[in-house]
Amino acid sequence: MDVRAFADHDWPQVWALVAGAARDGDTYAYDPGMTEESGRRAWLRPPPGRVLVAADGEAVLGTVSMGPNRDGPGRHVANASFLVAPDVRGRGVGRALVRAALETARADGYAGMVFNAVVATNVHAVRLYEQEGFAIVGTVPEAFTHPTAGRVGLHVMYRAL
Template sequence: MRIREFTESDWAQVWPIVEDVVTAGETFPYDPAWPAEVAYDVWVERPPGRTVVADDDGRVLGTAKMGTNRPGPGAHVATASFMVAAGARGRGVGRALTEYALDWARRRGYAAMQFNAVVETNEAAVELYRRLGFAVIGTVPEAFAHPRLGRVGLHVMHRPL
């Protein structure tokens, strides 16, 4: 598996991943009614941000987007988001994408990385981020409407670079 820059032709494989994750409604605060065009505009970062895919011999296993968390006085903090295909979960794809994003941010001189909305019941992601040095610095209670569990919290997670 290699992490490489997203190309327009990747959207045919990335869109089903995005659609599956968003439709499940358990980990991303995106609207499941979005058509592919809207999802593309939200997911694909424009420079100086970056969107990448985890590619296994032409098959996209996951995707990530990264960029500046906030403009102006907050521009020294990066952010990133990750989605992994259902059949590729538990195989290190999410970890590889997260490590790539951390390295990307470090090389660009960001001082930290912050995740603004990690669903607290997404235990695999929370644990991965903790293992990679992130800490939960706050939780917005009942900020996410989980389809099975009702309203759950959204963690803000942070790590210095």
């Protein structure tokens, strides 16, 4: 597996991951009816944003979209969103993407990284982020409507770089 910069030819596979997350509705607050155009705008951030993919040859196993959390006085803190293909979960793809995102953010001069909305029921992601040095700094109760668990909290997670 190689983690590298997104290339235009990766988009169909990245779009499949974004569309799947929107359709499933259990980890991202994306409209289930999201169009490819709106998905592209949501995932492919303009510079200084970056998108990386974890790939095995031409197969995209996962992706991270990252960039400044806010403009202006908040731009020294990075934000990142991760997607891993369902058939490769549990094989280290997410961890490789998190580590690559942290490395990239550090190299780009960010002082920290924040995840603004980690669904509390996404226990595998929460555990991974905690293992990689993130802490839950707050939880917004009942801020996410999960398709089977009902209203659940959204964690804000942070790590200094």
